Amino acid sequence: EIVMTQSPATLSVSPGERTTLSCRASQSVSNNLAWYQQKPGQAPRLLIYGASSRATGIPVRISGSGSGTEFTLTISSLQSEDFAVYYCQQYNNWPWTFGQGTKVEIK
Amino acid sequence: EVQLLQSGGGLVQPGGSLRLSCAASGFTFGSYGMGWVRQAPGKGLEWVSTITGTVGRTYYADSVKGRFTISRDNSKNTLYLQMNSLRAEDTAVYYCAKEMWVPPFDSWGQGTLVTVSS
Numbered sequence: 001e002i003v004m005t006q007s008p009a010t011l012s013v014s015p016g017e018r019t020t021l022s023c024r025a026s027q028s029v030s031n032n033l034a035w036y037q038q039k040p041g042q043a044p045r046l047l048i049y050g051a052s053s054r055a056t057g058i059p060v061r062i063s064g065s066g067s068g069t070e071f072t073l074t075i076s077s078l079q080s081e082d083f084a085v086y087y088c089q090q091y092n093n094w095p096w097t098f099g100q101g102t103k104v105e106i107k
Numbered sequence: 108e109v110q111l112l113q114s115g116g117g118l119v120q121p122g123g124s125l126r127l128s129c130a131a132s133g134f135t136f137g138s139y140g141m142g143w144v145r146q147a148p149g150k151g152l153e154w155v156s157t158i159t160g161t162v163g164r165t166y167y168a169d170s171v172k173g174r175f176t177i178s179r180d181n182s183k184n185t186l187y188l189q190m191n192s193l194r195a196e197d198t199a200v201y202y203c204a205k206e207m208w209v210p211p212f213d214s215w216g217q218g219t220l221v222t223v224s225s
Contacts, residue, residue, distance in 0.1 A: 049207065091211050095166070096210075
């Protein structure tokens, strides 16, 4: 099983700041990597697929990069609606696996 | 608009069974892979199972293999998860989800809580 490790566990950020979340895979997942956003009491929302392609309706301030084992999600200027938990997920090998999540909170 | 409406959660005793349903609309159901993801209280996301669109090939997490069965009825646009031999550690909110034309999941149901307790 591929282990996905996200860092940090929590990020304290001020609105308007740029922030970067990291996700590392225990072995290569090529570019088969997705990022999701989840707010309390809601279902996850797909942000990024294929490591760097934005899902429908996702604003350009959210971007993904990386391949192989190292990936990042960048939010260029944090808005109030961006404070949430973010998960990476690999879908290169069965079983699909998620990272443990990074919580982005208001500083 | 894609809609995934879940039903079937609730309280069940350890060792019991439960079937979750996910009624889909707004897309050609039979053409897309579907799956289930769960989230234990206060925890992260865990992929549970996937069924492909046309062939209906199934995949399971090791934690549920042999106990859970994913299936679909393309004539009813409905996805199912039959859960047997339930354990306390299966307690979670279960989400059904639709794949894009390929993975990953791009649309999610509202979630349904399954509680396994005596």
